Amino acid sequence: xxxxxxDSGNAAAAMAVQLAAAEVIAAYPITPQTPLTEKLxxxxxxxxxxxxxxxxxxxHSALAVCIGAASAGVRPFxxxxxxxxxxxxxxxxxxxGGRLPMVMCVVNRGIGAPxxxxxxxxxxxxxRDTGWIQIFAKDHQxxxxxxxxxxxxxxxxxxxxxxxxxxxxxxxxxxxxxxxxAAEVRAFLPDYDYKHTLSPEHPESLNTVTLPDARNDINGxxxxxxxxxxxxxxxxxxxxxxxWEEIDADFQQRFGRGGAPILDPYCCDDAEFVVVAMGSIANxxxxxxxxxxxxxxxxxxxxxxxxxxxFPIARIAEALQSFKGVMVCEKGLxxxxxxxxxxxxxSALYPYPARPRLHNFIxxxxxxxxxxxxxxxALKTACLQDDLTTPVQNDTxxxxxxxx
Amino acid sequence: xxxxxxxxxxxxxxxxxxxxxxxxxxxxxxxILYRIGLKALGRDCIFVVPPSCLTVMQGLYPIAATQMPIxxxxxxxxxxxxxxxxxxxxxxxxxxxVVAWAGDGGTSDIGIQALSGAxxxxxxxxxxxxxxxxxxNTGVQRSGTTPQGGLTTTTPYGKKETSKNVPDIVxxxxxxxxxxxxxxxxxxxxxxxxxxxxxxGLKYIHIQTPCPPGWGCDERMTVKIGKMAIECGLFDLYExxxxxxxxxxxxxxxxxxxxxxxxxxxxxxxxxxxxxSKEQIAAMQERIDQKWEGYREEFAAK
Numbered sequence: 001x002x003x004x005x006x007d008s009g010n011a012a013a014a015m016a017v018q019l020a021a022a023e024v025i026a027a028y029p030i031t032p033q034t035p036l037t038e039k040l041x042x043x044x045x046x047x048x049x050x051x052x053x054x055x056x057x058x059x060h061s062a063l064a065v066c067i068g069a070a071s072a073g074v075r076p077f078x079x080x081x082x083x084x085x086x087x088x089x090x091x092x093x094x095x096x097g098g099r100l101p102m103v104m105c106v107v108n109r110g111i112g113a114p115x116x117x118x119x120x121x122x123x124x125x126x127x128r129d130t131g132w133i134q135i136f137a138k139d140h141q142x143x144x145x146x147x148x149x150x151x152x153x154x155x156x157x158x159x160x161x162x163x164x165x166x167x168x169x170x171x172x173x174x175x176x177x178x179x180x181x182a183a184e185v186r187a188f189l190p191d192y193d194y195k196h197t198l199s200p201e202h203p204e205s206l207n208t209v210t211l212p213d214a215r216n217d218i219n220g221x222x223x224x225x226x227x228x229x230x231x232x233x234x235x236x237x238x239x240x241x242x243x244w245e246e247i248d249a250d251f252q253q254r255f256g257r258g259g260a261p262i263l264d265p266y267c268c269d270d271a272e273f274v275v276v277a278m279g280s281i282a283n284x285x286x287x288x289x290x291x292x293x294x295x296x297x298x299x300x301x302x303x304x305x306x307x308x309x310x311f312p313i314a315r316i317a318e319a320l321q322s323f324k325g326v327m328v329c330e331k332g333l334x335x336x337x338x339x340x341x342x343x344x345x346x347s348a349l350y351p352y353p354a355r356p357r358l359h360n361f362i363x364x365x366x367x368x369x370x371x372x373x374x375x376x377x378a379l380k381t382a383c384l385q386d387d388l389t390t391p392v393q394n395d396t397x398x399x400x401x402x403x404x
Numbered sequence: 405x406x407x408x409x410x411x412x413x414x415x416x417x418x419x420x421x422x423x424x425x426x427x428x429x430x431x432x433x434x435x436i437l438y439r440i441g442l443k444a445l446g447r448d449c450i451f452v453v454p455p456s457c458l459t460v461m462q463g464l465y466p467i468a469a470t471q472m473p474i475x476x477x478x479x480x481x482x483x484x485x486x487x488x489x490x491x492x493x494x495x496x497x498x499x500x501x502v503v504a505w506a507g508d509g510g511t512s513d514i515g516i517q518a519l520s521g522a523x524x525x526x527x528x529x530x531x532x533x534x535x536x537x538x539x540x541n542t543g544v545q546r547s548g549t550t551p552q553g554g555l556t557t558t559t560p561y562g563k564k565e566t567s568k569n570v571p572d573i574v575x576x577x578x579x580x581x582x583x584x585x586x587x588x589x590x591x592x593x594x595x596x597x598x599x600x601x602x603x604x605g606l607k608y609i610h611i612q613t614p615c616p617p618g619w620g621c622d623e624r625m626t627v628k629i630g631k632m633a634i635e636c637g638l639f640d641l642y643e644x645x646x647x648x649x650x651x652x653x654x655x656x657x658x659x660x661x662x663x664x665x666x667x668x669x670x671x672x673x674x675x676x677x678x679x680x681s682k683e684q685i686a687a688m689q690e691r692i693d694q695k696w697e698g699y700r701e702e703f704a705a706k
Contacts, residue, residue, distance in 0.1 A: 024492060024495065026487075052494060054487060054525070058517060060481060061518050061521055062484075064484035065484055065485070065488035066488060067488060068477075068490075070488075072488070074492035090478050091481065094477070200449060205470065206474065207477070209465060211465070215465070223465070
């Protein structure tokens with residue numbers, strides 16, 4: 001029987017990892033992720049979870065332990081936030097380049113300096129080019145479901161998956177969610193079976209030095225080198241979107257939840273305007289959109305982006321063809337440019353015939369309060385904006401919630 | 405383990421674990437160690453290797469000079485990756501020995517945090533540091549173990565600082581086993597690995613590894629230089645078990661001598677020490693003499 005409970009987002013993630021039967025957990029404390037791995041260490045110490053807990057001395061080593069375990073054929077897990085994720089950065093590239101299936105929860109938090117322990121998305125956004133699949137949960141139920149699906153995705157496509165959820169907004173708040181039964185999860189997520197494990201019976205040298213050009217192996221068969229290996233990663237990462245949809249369909253059949261694994265629309269059917277966002281703020285926007293529809297008669301919807309890497313270029317461009325205006329609201333940016341999601345979305349639209357007017361909003365950095373009233377006003381203004389603005393004005397990110 | 409048969413050329417296995425032909429420089433001390441070390445470790449091993457001469461020596465994709473399973477990893481994380489492999493072996497119920505094999509830069513500088521963590525957790529791995537006393541793979545830059553006065557490409561007038569004593573740093577963590585070795589005494593290394601395999605917890609082996617291109621000597625001098633480092637009392641072979649230090653035979657026999665060979669004999673064999681002044685050499689000699697005075701008191705009493 002599945003179980004309904006009310007607990008924190010971090011506890012939800014921990015219980016999902018327990019259900020996923022991860023066997024090697026390595027982690028280093030960092031706010032706001034810490035309660036997740038505390039919970040896992042409690043479960044293991046109490047004998048409720050059968051796994052090795054390695055209390056490492058840094059995040060760099062946390063991912064190193066996962067790299068070692070995954071390469072040796074065992075399902076690992078780690079979690080981090082903010083500067084911890086950045087300290088792992090080299091290892092992120094390594095895990096992806098080594099095609100190691102693994103899952104990591106990133107409890108999103110701003111990056112120092114100056115220090116901030118509060119939520120934004122700059123940590124994950126800054127690591128978008130590491131070769132990891134990045135998915136974003138909006139609520140506690142999605143943390144559970146996405147984590148379980150992420151393990152299966154990682155192990156099917158041999159690419160590591162980062163499950164992102166918002167620090168404090170989700171990690172420390174209590175919400176109801178349903179936990180599936182362990183036996184059903186086992187049926188959904190079979191044992192880890194990695195084809196290139198380290199084994200004395202079949203010795204292989206993994207991640208060997210490559211030369212710029214393809215070379216023959218000892219049997220005279222030409223083997224691709226770095227560029228070919230990296231091309232494979234890119235191609236298979238793009239295909240991972242289809243695999244993610246298939247996994248979601250299977251999950252939905254088994255557990256009754258799902259159906260919007262990449263783009264999750266709300267009130268979009270008749271909408272002229274749409275706000276695109278990732279994570280918990282996409283749910284906050286549902287309230288804003290309800291109010292704009294009710295009070296102002298504006299036909300507006302929300303499109304939550306659940307998967308940021310691989311970027312669903314065609315899916316999002318096609319989904320946006322019918323809108324007059326698109327507001328991209330994000331909690332991070334590429335400094336000196338624009339919001340990273342906005343820039344990605346804009347480039348996705350370029351080859352398509354319809355290019356709706358775009359707006360970019362930056363908000364909530366370092367935990368700055370995101371007031372629903374402010375979002376309401378920003379969206380309303382954008383919807384009602386006349387066509388006299390210059391391209392530069394239109395294309396410049398607007399910051400919501402600045403206090404100076 | 406005390407009545408263990410010593411390895412000699414007669415009882416050393418004929419089985420080879422590396423293929424003929426690899427990418428080591430001629431006269432490489434590491435290639436001696438690797439060949440003999442694998443004979444001691446046997447087939448049931450997994451290696452974790454950071455960027456180092458060993459990475460290159462083992463072959464370039466898709467060809468390998470080794471017959472062992474190797475996980476190449478990032479520079480700073482050797483001991484942590486080995487921890488992960490060890491944890492996986494535990495989950496799989498396998499006794500497979502996990503061996504981390506890194507250079508001096510990968511151990512004493514960039515890898516020391518991960519090593520310290522693994523030591524503190526007393527991970528059941530063998531950690532081998534082959535110490536050629538500089539970043540040789542990148543073309544001879546100073547490392548934490550480059551000796552004072554040593555010329556490297558980043559210490560063009562000689563290194564000002566003294567070197568880190570890595571075995572002492574490791575000893576401060578009280579691991580299960582520490583041994584120092586020399587590429588010039590590969591059978592001693594073989595013996596110590598055989599012993600290490602039987603001990604649970606972290607086993608640390610530090611090997612002085614002469615490097616002809618980096619040290620400035622003829623390729624044929626590798627073994628002679630390593631022997632000279634020991635005979636003049638500069639580098640000592642020992643083991644530390646349960647906190648007790650014991651000199652190994654090549655160093656222990658020097659206890660009987662009232663005077664060791666002058667360190668000058670060792671320094672003269674290499675161009676990297678040509679910037680040392682007479683005063684610096686005298687100071688070095690004095691430090692060696694003091695150390696051995698201490699050894700004579702410490703070990704003679706027992």
